[in-house]
Amino acid sequence: MSVGRRQTMSDCKAAAKACIDAATYCEGQGGRYCENDRVRMLRACAGLCERTATSLQDGTEPDQPLGEQCAEMCARVAMELASVKDDARMQECSVACLRCASSLKQLATPAGVDYDAVVADSFPASDPPAERAQI
Numbered sequence: 001m002s003v004g005r006r007q008t009m010s011d012c013k014a015a016a017k018a019c020i021d022a023a024t025y026c027e028g029q030g031g032r033y034c035e036n037d038r039v040r041m042l043r044a045c046a047g048l049c050e051r052t053a054t055s056l057q058d059g060t061e062p063d064q065p066l067g068e069q070c071a072e073m074c075a076r077v078a079m080e081l082a083s084v085k086d087d088a089r090m091q092e093c094s095v096a097c098l099r100c101a102s103s104l105k106q107l108a109t110p111a112g113v114d115y116d117a118v119v120a121d122s123f124p125a126s127d128p129p130a131e132r133a134q135i
Contacts, residue, residue, distance in 0.1 A: 008103040009056040015074055015093075015100035016049035022081070022093040033090075038080060042093070045073045049100060067104050074101040 023042035026033035048070040055066065074097035081097075084090040 004103075004107055005056055008100075008107045009053050011096075011100045011103040012049045012053035012056065012070065015096045016046045016053065018093040018096035019043070019046035019049065019077065022089060025089050033084070036080065041073075041077055041080060045070075045077045045097065048073050052104070064108070067108055071101040071104040071108075074098065074104075 019042045023039045023046070026039050026042065048066070052066055052070040078094040078097040078101070081090045081094040
C-alpha cells in the first residue's frame, strides 16, 4: 500500500471519528448545535468516510463516485462547521474533514497537477479577500 493511500485511509478514519464525536456532542448541546440538520450531516459524513476508508484498507480503489462524494461531503461539513467558530470541538471536526477531502483529492489527482491551484479554483471563498487600493 502506498504512503499516499495509507495517509488517505488514516485521514478518512480520523474524519469519521471526528464526525461521530461532533454529532454526539451536538446532540448533547442542543440549540444552535442542532441547526440546519447538522447532526444528520455529520453522521452521513462519518458513514461515507468509513466506507471510503474500508475500501482503501481492503486494497480496492474506492469507486470514483464514492471518493468524490466523500470529499464533497467533507468539504460541506467543514463549511457548515465554520459557522461555529467559537467551539474548539467543531473546529477540530472541520479540520479533520478538510484533511480527508484534501487527501482524497490528492489520491485521485494525477501526478504533476498543482493541487493548490485546483483547491483555490474550487473554493475561492476560502481565500482571504484581496486588499483594496487606497484612493
